[in-house]
Amino acid sequence: MTSHLLLFGLLVAGCSLAFASDPSPLQDFCVADxxxxxxxxxxxxxEARLVQADDFFYRGLQLxxxxxxxxxxxxxxxxxxxxxxxxxxxxxxxxxDFAPQGINPPHTHPxxxxxxxxMEGRILVGFVTSNPENRLITKLLxxxxxxxxxxxxxxxxxxxxxxxxxxxxxxxxxNPGVITIANAVFGSNPDIAADILAxxxxxxxNVVYQIQSKF
Numbered sequence: 001m002t003s004h005l006l007l008f009g010l011l012v013a014g015c016s017l018a019f020a021s022d023p024s025p026l027q028d029f030c031v032a033d034x035x036x037x038x039x040x041x042x043x044x045x046x047e048a049r050l051v052q053a054d055d056f057f058y059r060g061l062q063l064x065x066x067x068x069x070x071x072x073x074x075x076x077x078x079x080x081x082x083x084x085x086x087x088x089x090x091x092x093x094x095x096x097d098f099a100p101q102g103i104n105p106p107h108t109h110p111x112x113x114x115x116x117x118x119m120e121g122r123i124l125v126g127f128v129t130s131n132p133e134n135r136l137i138t139k140l141l142x143x144x145x146x147x148x149x150x151x152x153x154x155x156x157x158x159x160x161x162x163x164x165x166x167x168x169x170x171x172x173x174x175n176p177g178v179i180t181i182a183n184a185v186f187g188s189n190p191d192i193a194a195d196i197l198a199x200x201x202x203x204x205x206n207v208v209y210q211i212q213s214k215f
Contacts, residue, residue: 022090022111022173031055032080032087042174043080043087056085064164065097072102072159080174092174096167098123098159105180106156112176114149114169116157118142121165127155154181187215 023042031051032043046055058078065074076095080086092112096104098121116125118141126138127149140160141147149155151172159165185192191212198205 023088024090025088029056029085030088032084034081034084043084045087046084056083058083061093061095061168064166065095067097067099067102067164071105072099073097073104073157075104079176086174089174090172092171092176094169094171096157096169098157098165098167100159100162100164102159102165104157105182106154107178107180108152108154109149109171109173109176109178110152112171112173113151114155114171114176116141116147116149116167116169118145119166119168121159121163122161123165123167124158124160125149125155127153129153183215186211 027045027048029048029051030043030045033046034043036044038044061076061078063076065076067074074097076097077092078086078094079092083092086092096116098104116123120143122143123141124138125141125147126136129135129137130153139147157167185197186208194205194208194212197208201208
């Protein structure tokens with residue numbers, strides 16, 4: 001009986017690991033049919049006979065994003081929404097452009113680990129571990145340096161140079177998702193009640209109203 005329970009436990013653990021990220025493909029490819037109205041966990045496959053080379057192709061990462069915004073950065077994603085051939089492959093990428101002193105504000109990817117490569121400039125990066133430690137792990141990166149952000153943890157990047165900076169990120173999901181902390185907390189729709197945020201951040205409720213007005 002004990003051996004049966006142990007075997008069952010191992011099977012459960014194995015299944016948990018197997019479904020901890022994007023599902024593995026069961027055929028050579030499953031190009032996303034972006035015209036399908038069927039809703040599934042992922043995207044419906046296009047008929048194989050209709051697949052073309054362009055389904056596996058994206059052009060545009062050579063172009064600089066528009067960093068003329070409040071945070072001074074721009075993210076150009078290449079997920080399954082932009083590149084249908086990524087469907088079921090469990091990967092995606094993005095280009096991140098930074099104006100001088102620009103930031104990619106604290107955010108998380110709920111479905112992916114991120115590995116970042118600096119192409120130009122000097123970028124300060126960091127992530128915060130989960131409760132209760134909330135330890136900040138940070139590093140100043142130079143051109144050619146690589147840094148990894150574990151799945152689901154809050155992380156950020158800042159261009160600390162006087163010129164523009166560029167990084168390329170690879171992510172372990174076709175659709176990693178992004179939750180920008182400030183936008184989610186202070187810009188939710190509808191608003192989170194100000195008294196809740198005031199107590200959570202230990203500030204006056206009027207401070208919360210002022211911050212919410214910016215989102």
